[in-house]
Amino acid sequence: MQAVIGNWKQNPATSTDVTALLDALLDNIACDDALNPEHSNCQIMVAPSCIHLYQAADKLKNSPILCAAQDISAHSSTTGAFTGDCSATQIKDSGASFCILGHSERRQYHQESNAMLLNKMQHAMNKDLGVILCIGEKEDEHKDGQTLNILDDQLSVVQDFIQNNPEMTEALTKKLIIAYEPVWAIGTGKVPTVDEVTQIHAHIKQTLSGVDNRLADLSVLYGGSVNADNASEFAKSEMIDGALVGGASLKADSFLAIVRAFSRS
Ligand code: PGA
Numbered sequence: 132m133q134a135v136i137g138n139w140k141q142n143p144a145t146s147t148d149v150t151a152l153l154d155a156l157l158d159n160i161a162c163d164d165a166l167n168p169e170h171s172n173c174q175i176m177v178a179p180s181c182i183h184l185y186q187a188a189d190k191l192k193n194s195p196i197l198c199a200a201q202d203i204s205a206h207s208s209t210t211g212a213f214t215g216d217c218s219a220t221q222i223k224d225s226g227a228s229f230c231i232l233g234h235s236e237r238r239q240y241h242q243e244s245n246a247m248l249l250n251k252m253q254h255a256m257n258k259d260l261g262v263i264l265c266i267g268e269k270e271d272e273h274k275d276g277q278t279l280n281i282l283d284d285q286l287s288v289v290q291d292f293i294q295n296n297p298e299m300t301e302a303l304t305k306k307l308i309i310a311y312e313p314v315w316a317i318g319t320g321k322v323p324t325v326d327e328v329t330q331i332h333a334h335i336k337q338t339l340s341g342v343d344n345r346l347a348d349l350s351v352l353y354g355g356s357v358n359a360d361n362a363s364e365f366a367k368s369e370m371i372d373g374a375l376v377g378g379a380s381l382k383a384d385s386f387l388a389i390v391r392a393f394s395r396s
Pocket of ligand 1: 138245268312316317319354355356357376377378379
């Protein structure tokens with residue numbers, strides 16, 4: 132499956148702006164056959180901030196666009212005294228069908244470890260929430276030639292999940308998307324070459340099928356400074372199954388240009 136996912140991060144500032152952005156997306160999709168889900172093989176998804184999730188999911192109900200959360204609480208098993216957290220149950224109840232886990236900004240600002248991400252993945256899967264697991268190396272790791280080692284370490288969460296929950300492997304094959312996002316490419320305008328991403332995605336796919344061959348067909352998206360101008364280059368690679376888009380997802384025109392690039396490939 133191809134997928135293009137807009138990670139809105141802490142944007143937009145107001146619910147009025149959320150409505151305007153969603154209206155623009157829906158209006159454009161309604162009058163563009165290439166984006167019509169009956170003709171396109173590209174799943175479109177947006178991940179608003181938690182405060183706008185219910186509003187967005189409600190507006191996108193019965194539309195071809197799915198809604199994702201940007202995170203879920205590590206304390207998702209019960210309701211209770213976890214100030215500031217939103218549980219997997221609450222996220223699911225808001226209308227989201229996926230959650231992003233392990234984005235580099237959460238690893239950096241919230242010290243998210245593999246152990247914490249494994250825990251969150253278990254909560255998500257228990258509530259039938261799909262997971263977009265972000266992995267990626269930092270700039271110094273990239274320069275030191277450590278990229279594949281870092282990715283293998285971050286992918287060990289998937290292996291641990293399967294070891295702990297073998298009965299959920301089948302469900303995971305339908306509910307897990309991997310997003311490779313080199314940290315040094317996020318929001319910087321710097322991008323790896325398509326060949327580099329292709330090789331890295333091949334490694335990710337090989338690693339996952341080594342964990343369990345049922346994971347061989349998972350979608351692996353690229354993220355980091357994807358925009359309307361470079362998307363079609365990335366989309367040419369058979370190894371790149373779509374994009375996780377930050378900045379360029381905040382305008383309907385640029386986001387849908389990226390969707391079109393991956394719908395054609
Ligand atoms: P960017 O962000 O497209 O603004 O680089 C991507 C992301 O952080 O998911």
